[in-house]
Amino acid sequence: MNLFREKNCILCHAKIEPVVTWTSVFLYQKETLICDPCKSRLERISGEICRACNRPLDKQYSRNDLCLDCLRWEEEPEWQGVLMQNQSLYLYNDYLKEVIALFKYRGDYLIASVFATELAGKMILGSFDWIVPIPLSQERLYERGFNQAEALIVQAGFSATHLLTRLHTEKQSKKSREDRIHLPQVFQLNPNESYPIAGCKILLVDDIYTTGSTLRHAAKVLKANGAREVHSLTVAR
């Protein structure tokens, strides 16, 4: 019985006091994973947002409902329409930075479950043909022990389709925006899988959308192989 047992928040490890009501006794309820203070430190993305990348819009740095970064991407014919739309759950604030570092770099896999329910909601919405994690190189995968994007998909209850592979390069987080945009292509079609791509609607999943460069490079490979639409979903923006 899980009803009266005290549970700990999986992020801060503080005790979550179980709220025992008639509803909780008689009806099945979703498990509480994190405590209210932790929940409140995650800032949901809301208000006016960029229609392409989901970033909250600043009047100064936007035109219509597009942020200037996305405008720059869309102005280049090479990149126009490559990524249909990105959706993200939370702002990449200092707190989420800590949480994602613990998840990705320290390798605390369980943290993926914190975002599972909400990610699952977004995964159904568009009814995609394939849900594809941004791949890691073999070396990086061994180092981390798991692929964080795949973890997010699996914990949300969907299956991850590995349409792409990645060449080993320097860490993304050590590069500037300019470097990241003019990146050589690091993704390629996974030679070991033969799923049909032509005409498909595909959802790419990653932990963070920073400049959108990674997701666009991955989307480009899929588009070049005939994908109809490529969307993306991340935890942080």
Next chain:
Amino acid sequence: MRFALQPHLIPEPLLSTSQLTYKISEIPTIPEPSFNPSFTFNPNLQRHLSGKQLLLEDLPFSLEEIQLHYQNGYIAYRPALKKTLEKYECMRCGTKDWQWFASYPCSRCGENCVYCRKCIMMGRISSCTPLICWLGPSPQENDSGASEPILHWQGQLSQGQEEASRHVVQAISTSTELLVWAVCGAGKTEVLFKGIEYALTKGDRVCIATPRTDVVLELTPRIKAVFPGIEVASLFGGSEDRHKYAAITISTTHQLQRFYHAFDTMIVDEVDAFPYSMDESLQYAVQQARKPHSTMIYLTATPSQAWQRDCRVGKRQYVTIPARYHRQPLPVPVFLWCGNWEKQLERNSLPSNLKAWVEQRLKQGKQVLVFAPKIRLMEKMLPLFRQLHPKTEMVHAEDPIRKEKVGLMRNKEIPLLVTTTILERGVTFPNIDVAIIGTEDAIFTESALVQIAGRAGRSAQFPTGDVVFFHHGRTEAMVRARKQITTMNQQGLKRGLLDR
């Protein structure tokens, strides 16, 4: 990572042909190749790994080199996670509670791996992770003129310290366990000097561990000053001495989780302090870090009730220093009932006896330290105290300028400081009176109360001070704390350690 068994372990990346491999936690007994005395080992690896238990990622040496040392009996692979029936145990932090374990599909072994979330900040430990330790000889300390005295200290021990110091040396010479129960302000650190000197002369590796980083920072220069010729490593989160092999290691109990069978003499300062007293994994770390045959010295002003009982019935070796070095008795707390003070605060007033007590001190120009149980209530109190004196301040653990405020208090620029229990130990303000408001709160345990009372009358110039526990109903902890203090004073008197 997976290993082949043939008959010794071979890590999967070093296999040339494909063969049956296992997770290290699945191998019932890990084969240990016999020690090869003619093998030329890498002294850098020796200094890096000796007395430690590390992950492969922590070792800047190639897997081939590590494997070579294993094959010659200089290194051991141990499973980092042990599975017993349906329970898991992390061998690094000792965690057994199921809530701290989770699992993931592991790309290193290709199976589902259970991992420990408790100590994940030190690198993830999972069921396919080997912990690596050194089995070869310890690094030789270069004895620079063994005849020269190691200890450079001109100070004089008090009579009580002298006696305790003798016991410490005795414990180290027989590798036994000893509790030094010294009242606040007795001068615990000096009691260790002779013992450490003795341990070093017989070639021991010494560790002083404490739960609190600020104690490590305070202790390091003092120890370095009295042992000038000795290598001292100072370990806390983010310190630079992480890979230093030293004769004396001063460490937070957290950092000891990287050590394994390293120390001949282990000294734990402030055994009763948070989080050591609450966190079993830290106690486990201390036990893992000492050698199986080693000395264990505990220092505290406030042993737990269980330990006090053990001392009384003779189950625990101990020595007390019941008096301060200035030979004056400990201030005995006075209990004053102040009614429902929380309700009075809601109505924006302070309990009248507390207010009068504080006003009297402010008039005399004496500094006051007021402890309170909750930050929320402290915020209510602050404006009320500021009406008595506008320069009143408050501090708590999350206060970004906490150090500055404590500094101002020390410089007598703040007449009245309201604080949580964070200032219960470790700080000395020379001439203060101390009050607690809401002493009945559960946060004020017996040891917290003894520590708080111990803030008053610490300096030789001002050896007295008032301590008042304002309360809304006296608690067991209050009575015990007062009893402990008066017992110590009686003992001090009986042993001739007090001047009156």
